[in-house]
Amino acid sequence: DQQVKQNSPSLSVQEGRISILNCDYTNSMFDYFLWYKKYPAEGPTFLISISSIKDKNEDGRFTVFLNKSAKHLSLHIVPSQPGDSAVYFCAAIGEEGAQKLVFGQGTRLTINP
Amino acid sequence: DSGVTQTPKHLITATGQRVTLRCSPRSGDLSVYWYQQSLDQGLQFLIQYYNGEERAKGNILERFSAQQFPDLHSELNLSSLELGDSALYFCASSVVSGHEQYFGPGTRLTVT
Numbered sequence: 001d002q003q004v005k006q007n008s009p010s011l012s013v014q015e016g017r018i019s020i021l022n023c024d025y026t027n028s029m030f031d032y033f034l035w036y037k038k039y040p041a042e043g044p045t046f047l048i049s050i051s052s053i054k055d056k057n058e059d060g061r062f063t064v065f066l067n068k069s070a071k072h073l074s075l076h077i078v079p080s081q082p083g084d085s086a087v088y089f090c091a092a093i094g095e096e097g098a099q100k101l102v103f104g105q106g107t108r109l110t111i112n113p
Numbered sequence: 114d115s116g117v118t119q120t121p122k123h124l125i126t127a128t129g130q131r132v133t134l135r136c137s138p139r140s141g142d143l144s145v146y147w148y149q150q151s152l153d154q155g156l157q158f159l160i161q162y163y164n165g166e167e168r169a170k171g172n173i174l175e176r177f178s179a180q181q182f183p184d185l186h187s188e189l190n191l192s193s194l195e196l197g198d199s200a201l202y203f204c205a206s207s208v209v210s211g212h213e214q215y216f217g218p219g220t221r222l223t224v225t
Contacts, residue, residue: 032212034213034214036216041218042218042219043115043117043119043203043205043216043217043218043219044156044203044216045115045216046115046213046214046215046216049212049213089156091156093212099144099146099161099168099169100146100158100161100169100171101146101148101156101158101205101214102158103155103156103157104155105155106155
């Protein structure tokens with residue numbers, strides 16, 4: 001049962017343009033959402049998070065949007081840079097009071113020069 | 114560099130053996146989490162410790178166990194290893210349980 005889904009395994013974007021990564025969830029008990037970036041042979045790196053009481057959180061080039069009614073969140077990266085090429089994971093917390101992160105399968109983002 | 118350290122980086126062992134993976138959390142973090150990343154399952158939560166006590170459990174096999182020591186470092190013990198246990202094992206830590214978790218570089222376990 002995949003409670004957090006990233007339906008796009010890969011995404012290719014031109015350098016300088018906007019990258020939009022999407023994530024859907026099924027469990028309405030989730031109350032905190034996070035995005036992680038992962039390079040090969042490294043651990044996931046925390047990028048940005050959002051609480052379920054908000055609909056937007058911004059940090060530099062990264063903005064996360066949350067649509068609770070649609071159970072959907074997205075990560076916007078503007079402008080995209082070559083160093084942004086990595087696998088991005090969406091994660092959720094809050095199911096039945098547990099602190100575990102429930103991860104999506106990841107989206108591989110490639111930024112083309 | 115997240116501040117979370119894991120040793121060893123790579124581990125190759127045979128089926129039936131037992132191994133111990135070690136994790137040191139970021140300075141000041143009381144919670145430690147263990148995750149497994151395999152090719153077909155993605156990142157899966159195994160277990161969480163908070164200040165020495167087990168706090169939450171995921172789909173952790175009975176052959177696996179963990180503990181957190183008074184100095185807050187944690188060890189994940191994997192026994193009676195099977196080929197399917199080959200995976201990346203990540204440790205993460207956080208200050209306040211339930212919020213941002215910071216991951217170590219992982220231990221790649223290969224069971225032959």
